[in-house]
Amino acid sequence: MLHVINKRLSVSEQHIAGRIAYRILQHFDQSYRWFSRITRGAQERFEKGQWQATQNAVKERITIYETSLAEAVADIYQDITVHQQNDGFWQTMKQCYARLLDGHPQFELAETFYNSVIGRVFRHQKIDDAVMFLQPSRCYLPGQDRHKVVNSFDPTTTVRQMYQALFKVYRFNVPFENIERDLEHLEVALRKRLTTEQLASVTAVEMLQPVFYRSKAAYVIGRICMPTHTLPFVIALQTNASQAIFVDALLTDRKDLSVIFGFARSYFMADTLYPAEVTAFLQELLPNKKHFELYMALGHFKHGKTVFYRNFLDHLQYSNDSFEAAAGTRGLVMMVFDLPSYGVVFKIIKDEFAESKKITRQHVKDCYRLVKMSDRVGRMADTHEYVNFRLPRHRVSNDLLAELQQTCASSIELTDSELIIRHLYIERKMTPLNLYLEQETDPDKVRHTINELGLCIKQIALANIFPGDMLMKNFGVTRQGRVIFYDYDEICLMKDRNFRDLPKSEDPYAIDTLSVAPDDVFPEQFEHFIVGKRHLKELLKSLHGNLLTASYWREMQQIAQRGEVQNFTPYNPKMCFPRETPGESEINA
Structure with a gap:
């Protein structure tokens, strides 16, 4: 194919x-x-x-891709007149690029970068595998570079000796708070998890070389291999006020590891030259996680989008259900739909907003970007932005198509075979909180969920985000029972709101006579719209009554103003090792 193409190009064009x-x-x-x-x-x-520096590094790393992409595209426009090149030129360029990737340790990420360049050049109008890598250029076999990303430890030693060997490899430049105590905790925890017979049957202990850093925690991640199965093996580390390290927990349950790699958490910092091999290893630990989710968890969210799209196309081939409006209350800003057999929702900004929404389309985009750049603390769903996203028209239900034409006409284009969406966001599918509470009858689960709702709002506030519209329909419930916020069109930084006490008056309409500025918020009114039914209101007030006071929100503002970075442990606090021992209480306080 390349030979035929090259005949159409001069030697000079091939060189260019x-x-x-x-x-x-x-x-x-x-x-x-x-x-x-x-x-x-x-x-x-x-x-x-350096927790503020940690947050700044997260933001800087997210911006790298767009900066590098803009520079690459500018280079092309300086070199050639883009619209004068024929298809043969672009096909040849792809072939040349593919050859350059032979043996490249990040070839899959480099392919995505190339796709982004071509997409930018053609304004995402040319989605063609002849000029882009819609499918990967090669089949990567997991394991071929495993030795470059994994450290192995001798399983024939004692448990204590294995841990000692591990911490000789994973070394830090600050001391441990009490390494002997931590080794004891780790040994006891593992012996509780595995019987003597199981420990004797261990064939390998394999740990990923990069340490996974996020917020105020670090994780050494690996697995224990036995003849019939493997066990996740994760050591969670934190530092105390004196910057001494301590082991916080040992995690050996896939559910715990899944939450750590959850879609509502910020991306890890885990340094490796071989991301394909690291994600392949993680996929073996977390078989229920999609491959694209693991790339995203490592901060390679652009490539995660590429892998998602490939996964999505494969799913379309092996399914036959239709896209339809998502379950739940219709939003005032976004039109949301899904494919019932697939685990995401698609969100399009509507052409016009309800009168109550005093915002613009750009404001909505800015809000979604603010969340992308913030610490999502396990409570705000990650979103992924696409342009010119194509759906097979025959798979779009007539009702959905009619509703899209009515509400989002400027964002869609119809051809004989496709529905092209000029701009949309994709998020993980969850059960809307209002629907969940309508269907759930178990009092304990209801109480747990309302408690989760309160914790969700509080933790978002501690991350310096005011959620704005806190109606139940804007929260979702995950399979693990966590409550996650996912509607961002009214969010803002905490400093941008004025939290006021509601004046005491015998007149029930007194608030209508107040001088109320656009940024004024009266938390005492929250109970009227966060949850609807009386018994749910009372439950929220009993569990998180301080959410309904202006003083609480002003305190959150002060924390944000001081630049305090919070640490939200992504596993059950009951799993944390005790730290107070004689002579240590002051350090641990």
Whole structure:
């Protein structure tokens, strides 16, 4: 095929195509070095307790891709007149680029970067595997580079000796608070999890080389291999006020690991030259996680979008259900639909908003970007932005198509075979909280869920985000029973609201006579719209009554103003090891 194409191009054109391909790869390599430099700095920030710097690094790392992409595209426009090149030129350029990727340790990420460049050049109008990598250029076999990302430890030693060997490899530049205590905790925890017979049957202990850093915690992640199965093996580390390290927990349950890698948490900092091998290892630990979710968890969210799209196309081939409006109350800003057999929802900004929504389309986009750049603390769903996303028209239900034409006409285009959505967001599918509470009859589960709702709002506030519209329909319930916020069109930073006490008056309409500024908020009114039914209101007030006081919200503002970074442990606090021992209570306080 390449030989036939090259006949249509002059030697000079072939040379130009090859040169541009090489320069695109240079831009990618530079971008990845920048990404890796920030990621490697996570250990020092963790050791020194530089939590504000940690948050700044998260934001900087997210911006790298767009900066590098813009530079690569600008290079192309300086080199050639884009619209004068024929299809053969772009096909040749892809072939040249594919050859350059032979043996490249991040070839899959480099392919996505190339796709982004071509997408930007053609304004996402040319979705063609002949000029882009809609499918990967090669089949990667997991395990071929396993030795480059995994440390193995001798399973024939004692449990204590194994841990001692492990901490000789995973070393830090600050001391442990009490390493002997931590080793004891780890040994006891593992012996509680495995019987003597199971310990004797262990064939290997394999740990990923990169330490996984996020917020104020670090994780050493691996597995214990036995003849019939493997066991996740995760050591969670934190630092105390004196910046001494301590082991917080040992996690050996896949459910705990799944929550750590949850879609509502910020991306990890885990430095590796071989992301394909690391994600393949993680996939073996978390078989229920999609491959694209693991790439995203490592901060490679652009490539995660590519892998998602490939997964989505495969799913369309092996399913026959139709896209339809998502279950739940219709939103005032977003039109939301899904494919019942697939685990995401698609969100399109409507052409017009209800009168009560004094916002613009750009404001909505800015809000979603603010969440992307913030610490989502396990309570705000990650969103992924797409342009010119294509759906097979025959799979779109007539009712949904009619509703899209009525509410989002400027964002969609119809061809004979496709529905093209010019701009949309994709999020993980959850059960809307209002529907969940309508269907759930178990009092304990209802109480747990209302408690989760209160915790969700509080933790978002501690992350310096005011949720704004806190109606139940804007929260979802995950399979693990966690409550997650997912509607961002009215969010803002905590400093942008004025939390006021409601004046005491015998007149029930007194609030209508107040001088109320656009940014004024009266938390005492929250109970009237966060939850509807009286018994749910009373339950929320009993569990999280301080949410309904202005003083609480002003306190949250002060915490945000001081720049305090919170640490939300992504596993059950009951799993945390005790730390108070004689002479340590002051340090641990």
